[in-house]
Amino acid sequence: MAELLFWLMGGGMVFFTMLTIWSRNPVHCTVFMILSFAATAGLFVMLDAYLIAAMEVLVYAGAILMLFLFVIMMIELRDEEQEGLRLNPLMLVAAATFLLLLGRAVGDLGPVVQSQANEMIGSPAPLAEALFTRFVVPFEAVSLLLLGAILGVVVLNQRSRDERASIGPATPDAGGGSAAPGSGAPSVPGAGAGAGVADGSAS
Amino acid sequence: MIPLEHYLYLSGVVFTLGLCGVMMRRNIIMMLMGIEIMLNAANLALVAFNKYMPPGPDGTVPMDGQVFVFFTIAIAAAEVAVALAIAVALFRRLDTVNVDDVANLRW
Amino acid sequence: MTLTSPWIILFAPLVAAFLIGLGLHRHKRLSAGLALAAVWTGFGIAASYLPEALAGEGAWSLTGAITWLRAGDITFEYGYLVDGLSLIMLLVVCGVGGLIHVYATGYMKGDGGYARFFGCLALFVFSMLGIVLADNFFQIFIHWELVGVSSYLLIGFYYRKDSAAAAANKAFLTNRVGDFGFMIGILMLFFATGTANFGEMSVVLQSSEYLTQPAFSVGGGTWVLTNEHFLWISSALIFMGVMGKSAQFPLHVWLPDAMEGPTPVSALIHAATMVAAGVFLLARVFFLYLPSETAMSIIAHIGAFTAFFAATIATTQFDIKRILAFSTLSQLGYMVMAVGLNGTDVAMYHLTTHAFFKACLFLGAGSVIHAVHTNDMREMGGLRKIMPGTFWTFLISTLALCGLPPLSGFWSKDGILHLTHAAPAYADSFLITVLPTLTAVLTCYYMTRMVVVTFLGKPRYHGHPHESPASMVAPMVVLSVLAVAAGPLLFTENVIETFRTITRPTGSGPFLPVHGDVATVGIALAIFAAGAIPAYLVFGLKLIDPATIKRAIRPVHALFDNRWYVDDFYEWLVRAVQQNFARLCNAIDQVLIIGVVVNGTAWVARAGGAVLSRYQTGSARNYVLLFLAGVAALLALNL
Numbered sequence: 001m002a003e004l005l006f007w008l009m010g011g012g013m014v015f016f017t018m019l020t021i022w023s024r025n026p027v028h029c030t031v032f033m034i035l036s037f038a039a040t041a042g043l044f045v046m047l048d049a050y051l052i053a054a055m056e057v058l059v060y061a062g063a064i065l066m067l068f069l070f071v072i073m074m075i076e077l078r079d080e081e082q083e084g085l086r087l088n089p090l091m092l093v094a095a096a097t098f099l100l101l102l103g104r105a106v107g108d109l110g111p112v113v114q115s116q117a118n119e120m121i122g123s124p125a126p127l128a129e130a131l132f133t134r135f136v137v138p139f140e141a142v143s144l145l146l147l148g149a150i151l152g153v154v155v156l157n158q159r160s161r162d163e164r165a166s167i168g169p170a171t172p173d174a175g176g177g178s179a180a181p182g183s184g185a186p187s188v189p190g191a192g193a194g195a196g197v198a199d200g201s202a203s
Numbered sequence: 204m205i206p207l208e209h210y211l212y213l214s215g216v217v218f219t220l221g222l223c224g225v226m227m228r229r230n231i232i233m234m235l236m237g238i239e240i241m242l243n244a245a246n247l248a249l250v251a252f253n254k255y256m257p258p259g260p261d262g263t264v265p266m267d268g269q270v271f272v273f274f275t276i277a278i279a280a281a282e283v284a285v286a287l288a289i290a291v292a293l294f295r296r297l298d299t300v301n302v303d304d305v306a307n308l309r310w
Numbered sequence: 311m312t313l314t315s316p317w318i319i320l321f322a323p324l325v326a327a328f329l330i331g332l333g334l335h336r337h338k339r340l341s342a343g344l345a346l347a348a349v350w351t352g353f354g355i356a357a358s359y360l361p362e363a364l365a366g367e368g369a370w371s372l373t374g375a376i377t378w379l380r381a382g383d384i385t386f387e388y389g390y391l392v393d394g395l396s397l398i399m400l401l402v403v404c405g406v407g408g409l410i411h412v413y414a415t416g417y418m419k420g421d422g423g424y425a426r427f428f429g430c431l432a433l434f435v436f437s438m439l440g441i442v443l444a445d446n447f448f449q450i451f452i453h454w455e456l457v458g459v460s461s462y463l464l465i466g467f468y469y470r471k472d473s474a475a476a477a478a479n480k481a482f483l484t485n486r487v488g489d490f491g492f493m494i495g496i497l498m499l500f501f502a503t504g505t506a507n508f509g510e511m512s513v514v515l516q517s518s519e520y521l522t523q524p525a526f527s528v529g530g531g532t533w534v535l536t537n538e539h540f541l542w543i544s545s546a547l548i549f550m551g552v553m554g555k556s557a558q559f560p561l562h563v564w565l566p567d568a569m570e571g572p573t574p575v576s577a578l579i580h581a582a583t584m585v586a587a588g589v590f591l592l593a594r595v596f597f598l599y600l601p602s603e604t605a606m607s608i609i610a611h612i613g614a615f616t617a618f619f620a621a622t623i624a625t626t627q628f629d630i631k632r633i634l635a636f637s638t639l640s641q642l643g644y645m646v647m648a649v650g651l652n653g654t655d656v657a658m659y660h661l662t663t664h665a666f667f668k669a670c671l672f673l674g675a676g677s678v679i680h681a682v683h684t685n686d687m688r689e690m691g692g693l694r695k696i697m698p699g700t701f702w703t704f705l706i707s708t709l710a711l712c713g714l715p716p717l718s719g720f721w722s723k724d725g726i727l728h729l730t731h732a733a734p735a736y737a738d739s740f741l742i743t744v745l746p747t748l749t750a751v752l753t754c755y756y757m758t759r760m761v762v763v764t765f766l767g768k769p770r771y772h773g774h775p776h777e778s779p780a781s782m783v784a785p786m787v788v789l790s791v792l793a794v795a796a797g798p799l800l801f802t803e804n805v806i807e808t809f810r811t812i813t814r815p816t817g818s819g820p821f822l823p824v825h826g827d828v829a830t831v832g833i834a835l836a837i838f839a840a841g842a843i844p845a846y847l848v849f850g851l852k853l854i855d856p857a858t859i860k861r862a863i864r865p866v867h868a869l870f871d872n873r874w875y876v877d878d879f880y881e882w883l884v885r886a887v888q889q890n891f892a893r894l895c896n897a898i899d900q901v902l903i904i905g906v907v908v909n910g911t912a913w914v915a916r917a918g919g920a921v922l923s924r925y926q927t928g929s930a931r932n933y934v935l936l937f938l939a940g941v942a943a944l945l946a947l948n949l
Binding site for chain 3 (some may be wrong): 100102
Binding site (some may be wrong): 002003006010012013017018020021029030033036037040043044046047048049051052055056059060063064067068071072074075077081083084086087088091092094095098099102103106107109116117119121126127129130131134138139142145146148149150152153156157188 | 204205210211213215216217218219220223227228230232233237239245246247249250254256257266269273274276278279280281282283284288289291292300
């Protein structure tokens, strides 16, 4: 039973991952990736990591991939810009070599692990205990990191003063008059606001 | 009972697929997805290792592997947020998400 | 910390210096008044301790300390230790210093830096009192350096004059040489005994088993340095500090040049107090030298040689202040020698009397310079009638310096000469037995020469000199009275003995009382006659032309006149040795350090960058590939 589940989940994980990197359409990619992560969550459950499995679904599939989807929707690539995997022999050889080496590394695992799996280690209590005792400093550091990321995102996408000015209706030719590359913006369909921003920033 | 090696091989394969995604796609968002796949593969390996970890001196199994995964997910969230913000900023500035078009940082 | 009086003595001048420096310097009279008040306050407080101290017969002392800073388990304290020894120094520094302050109000009148002068003077007094009151080595070292700084400021007071600036530098640098040894010595002592406090240190040293314990052992006991040897080295290094500050040979070169400063400074710093700090320090840390015969012998010999050496140079000089400077060197040599001969009390007694008459001589010289506007004796002469006050005080002090009975100099100097003959260990040492007496003769010679050339004979000055104002003459009168009275003429012999008793460190040698018996007086008179009469014959009556003598003893005269070529030797040392060494260092620096190490590193970095920058393509996917190659390499190497 467990073997069957493993092959099912593992096979699903590999299959959806391949589809993820293969698909041309970014939205499809995201959906496949969600499926792949769902399979991973199943594997986590099999490994008694219930809390991690829940986090995988909630944070990864729920939040992170939604963010991806959101950005993809916002940027909305033109058709001719969508492309799949660009196969490149050098890169393929590199990836294959890497896989081989990884396999070799797995092959000679030392005595650090035991051959027998531990029974029932999935309770969140010991995990929480470890997190709030031994790992409390990294834990707090991660919270600071997240705060930094939030601020970083805000700063990165803040419009500079002249951009804001160029958006205003009183200055219709702020960006266009300078014949910047961004003045080809009308070819971007439907992305009015985004194109306007690109206009201003290119000058 | 599934041996540890199975999980590790699976993790390796998925990792390599993610690597291929990073190397062979030009869309910056797709490259980010590849990175996420690689992180996820590593997470799988970590959790599997935790399952097969020898117990500590007091008989309980240390939860280090899962703790690491916890941190990885948190950091991945931060990373994705910042990276996507960069992608958006890039798109707003240069009207492209193709990394080959932004090879300006060179000597 | 309660505000006990030693703190007031110490910090009153500092407060004065700060106030003057911070803004009062626009009010000249106020500045001078403040500095004067600070010094005389100190004198008053110190004098109030005197009855108690005299009654205590050497056992009296007053201590206190505050913790200054703490680093780990090492505590640095800042405290005071007033015992008989430091009390005498306090009285000398504050008393003589106060008189010189009074003198300076007249001498410096009309000078642009009037207030600055008094500010520096107050700073100096603070520094000096810190040395006197210090109860530990670190404090004494801080004040040792502060004294160096304030001395620098005062020597270079006329800083627009090149020679003054150079003299200030010379004094500072020469002192640095000595202070370097001093500092290392202090650190070694601190390391060896674990304390810097004088009292605690002497207790540690007195335990007999301590001296034989190893201080260092290298190679598992094959090479052991016992505490005794360790202390020997460190005390010798501390003596280097003394040699610098008290201008002992071969670090004496700065003192004659320091006469570039204003004359009150020369009187205060370079005659009465600062240069005496070395002698005071020797007395203070006498417990270090006591166990070591060798160290004492070195001190005695250096002192004796300096005394003679400086006296010979003084015979050939024409600059009135320089003669006094060399004379000071010579007398300091006496004091140092006396300490080396286990006669600390006699040294302190001589220090005190010397402070009186030498300060008076300097003030007199300043008065003369003030009148005729030159330092050269050859342009003076015949000033006796014009400046009677200056002449008589100068004469009295000269006679005191020459050791003419019954003036104070007789008692103190004969005490020292007595020591030289009473020490059996040095009976076959020419330097100790013969030279000090010879030096006394030379002293009489050059001092008589100076008085005769300056005040007697035909006038050779220009302009119309006149007697100095009362503010200048009065201190001279007081000092000359003291120069007379500090002997048993006014003080009884009892007082002198008490004085010596309270300045004697514990454990010093047998007490040699000074008696004015017929033989001693006779010897003193003979010495005076042997020195003064030839000088009077040559320079007063002009029976022999000095040029004839000069020709007759040309090589010796040249040696003396060129200060035994010590300065020239140092100049050669700097020019030929140090300069070439510096060139060598520079060459090594240019070729090896700059050429190979610095520029070589830069070249490697640049060349490496030129190669590596080709892989800086800007393409993210290339970077991924390179990164992957790195990870793969790690995996392949099975790391």
